[in-house]
Amino acid sequence: MDVRSFQLADYQSVTELLETVLTPECYEQTMEAFARQLSWDSELVLVAAVGNDVAGIMIGTIDNGRGFYYRIAVHPKYQRQGIGKQLIASLRQRFVQRGVSKIMITADEHNEPILSLYESLGYVTADFFRSFQKLSIVAG
Incomplete structure (x- = not known):
């Protein structure tokens, strides 16, 4: 498995992965945040690749000096193999x-x-950021 920055060639595989894993509402919110984060800083959008497959994706952002794990998704056939932990x-x-x-x-x-x-x-409840704002508002 290779964890690397998102590349434009990953777009179709990533959107299919997100559509497979996420609920329709979550998918819509995530796609907005995904697009916005790519325009801000694509180095914080990571892809886990297994061979030619995109097995997982993680979207992060930095706002006011704090790093945020926004969304993580791992394809069902690759879940429970440590991919999420590696992305994190x-x-x-x-x-x-x-x-x-x-x-x-x-x-x-x-x-x-x-x-x-x-x-x-090792993260604790104090590390969880609960907000009704979306990434597109928080990190602007």
């Missing part, structure tokens, strides 16, 4: 390299089911 670790490394003061997890209604994944990596 890779994005964390990018945040650290950029000197963020704190790393937060966006804990909207769509991320609630996977907060235990972050907890298993």
Whole structure:
């Protein structure tokens, strides 16, 4: 598995992955945030590739010196293989390299089911950022 920055050639695979994994409402919100983040800083959109397959994606952003894990999605056939953890670790490394003061997890209604994944990596409730704002508003 290779974790790398998003490339334009990944677009179709990423959108299909997001459409497969996310609810329709979450998909719409995520696509807005995805497009906006690509225009701001594409280095914070990571892709996990297994061979020629896009197995997972993670969207992050930096706002006011804080790094935010916004959305993570792993294709069902690749779940429970450590891909999500690798995406989180890779994005964390990018945040650290950029000197963020704190790393937060966006804990909207769509991320609630996977907060235990972050907890298993040592994050605590204080690291969860609960807001009704979307990434496109928060990071502007």
